[in-house]
Amino acid sequence: MAWGKTAVVMMVNILVAQGSNKTMSSTSSTDIYNQPLTTQKGCKCKTSSCMTSVFFECNVAPFCAVVDKNCAHGTAAYSISHGYYDYCVYKPFDSYEKMPASKKKELVMAHVLETKGTSGSYPSTVGVLTGIMGESVMVSFDASADVFPEKRTKYIHSVGVTGGIRFESTGNHAYGGLFQGADYGIIRFSSAKQPSKDGTAPGMGIKFFRDGRPSANFVAMYSLDGQPCSDNSFFAHDWSNHIASTDNFGLKLIAAKFWQASYCPLMVGLSDLASGSDGSQGNFPFRLHFHSLIDVDCPCQDYSHCLANLRNKIAVGTKIFEVKAQASPSDAASSVIGHIILTDQLVTSKFGDEQLFFSHQHMEEDFDIHPEWLSAIDRKKQCGMGCAGTQAPQISKGCSSPFSSTETMEMRSDDPVTV
Numbered sequence: 001m002a003w004g005k006t007a008v009v010m011m012v013n014i015l016v017a018q019g020s021n022k023t024m025s026s027t028s029s030t031d032i033y034n035q036p037l038t039t040q041k042g043c044k045c046k047t048s049s050c051m052t053s054v055f056f057e058c059n060v061a062p063f064c065a066v067v068d069k070n071c072a073h074g075t076a077a078y079s080i081s082h083g084y085y086d087y088c089v090y091k092p093f094d095s096y097e098k099m100p101a102s103k104k105k106e107l108v109m110a111h112v113l114e115t116k117g118t119s120g121s122y123p124s125t126v127g128v129l130t131g132i133m134g135e136s137v138m139v140s141f142d143a144s145a146d147v148f149p150e151k152r153t154k155y156i157h158s159v160g161v162t163g164g165i166r167f168e169s170t171g172n173h174a175y176g177g178l179f180q181g182a183d184y185g186i187i188r189f190s191s192a193k194q195p196s197k198d199g200t201a202p203g204m205g206i207k208f209f210r211d212g213r214p215s216a217n218f219v220a221m222y223s224l225d226g227q228p229c230s231d232n233s234f235f236a237h238d239w240s241n242h243i244a245s246t247d248n249f250g251l252k253l254i255a256a257k258f259w260q261a262s263y264c265p266l267m268v269g270l271s272d273l274a275s276g277s278d279g280s281q282g283n284f285p286f287r288l289h290f291h292s293l294i295d296v297d298c299p300c301q302d303y304s305h306c307l308a309n310l311r312n313k314i315a316v317g318t319k320i321f322e323v324k325a326q327a328s329p330s331d332a333a334s335s336v337i338g339h340i341i342l343t344d345q346l347v348t349s350k351f352g353d354e355q356l357f358f359s360h361q362h363m364e365e366d367f368d369i370h371p372e373w374l375s376a377i378d379r380k381k382q383c384g385m386g387c388a389g390t391q392a393p394q395i396s397k398g399c400s401s402p403f404s405s406t407e408t409m410e411m412r413s414d415d416p417v418t419v
Helices: 005-018 101-114 125-133 138-142 249-260 303-313 350-354 363-369 371-376 379-383
Strands: 021-024 050-053 063-065 077-079 083-089 160-169 182-191 202-210 213-221 287-292 319-326 335-347 403-405
Touching (some): 101 182, 101 335, 101 350, 160 303, 160 350, 182 335, 213 287
Antiparallel strands (some): 050 063, 063 083, 077 083, 160 335, 202 213, 287 319, 319 335
16 A cells, blocks of 8 residues: 555544445446446456445545455456456446436436426535545446436535536537537536535536437536535536646545546547547547536525526527537637527426436546547646556556655655656
């Protein structure tokens, strides 16, 4: 393990507060996701859910104790505490994914509307810091599902509004796949942190459904630091799938946790949006910018009023965003490629807050297709880590923190820069 002293103390405190492991209970949305539990080596789990533990690579990935060490694709590992075990994987639920995009959107929105008028809740600040450090961020990148495959607490972006959208392309660009237009999508607006006198942190998750295969997803926001209360509009700033680094310690800690899943935690990839139904890879931009065409008042000390304004003041048919694409890091200019249009009224929904899942694509996948982008960016500044490359972190690196101190969030001096 390469954790600093402060990090070790913190993780021990988390362990005492939460117990030695964290169980991930199954979700009730079985018509959207009901894939049998499986593992990397094709083992059969003893239980119906997976768990994380600080003793298993610092909570990097969910695992389960297995029935037999002899698995379909190899021999399970052994631990004193759990016997033979393997790490869980969440593959696509075929009977759902085979549906047309329109049917999948209809089904998911039906679940959203079943809990219309209800909301989740923000955990305490201490709960955020301890909770997120005790869960697997890898699931957010690796699971293939439109709902959380196993129940988990949403520690950031906990409360918001959800509705239907479509992407209307201008048609005057070379990007492929869903960039050419997408009729069946879902958007969720929320604040990363609980709004208070210190401001809000507006952002969104977007999901576009596809015929016969998993959806394409991405997230976007202005900044982890958010915006001050003096910025009255929820859409006061442009948003992007690339966000700036933060000066806030608590949010730095959250961002730091994401290194377990990506060495470029300040960006999410876009290449999957451009993929074809035959698996071919279409052209895609380096970065998207979302310029709002509307203003919605969002009093930071009355978030319920903010959510009501989002529900009531954005009518179906509204062009919410002008979408601009930056072709490459060296291309400073961005061009308008389309608009995000609301198709289903925004609603508060406990299902939307607690079960709806927006997968994050590794930026490493985009870099793998365009490795020249890596040499054109300042990795430490723009990715948050100088070791960003074409490969995402491995489970075995879960305790190998690249930060020399959780107090300063400075990278170690030997932080490697690799392609």
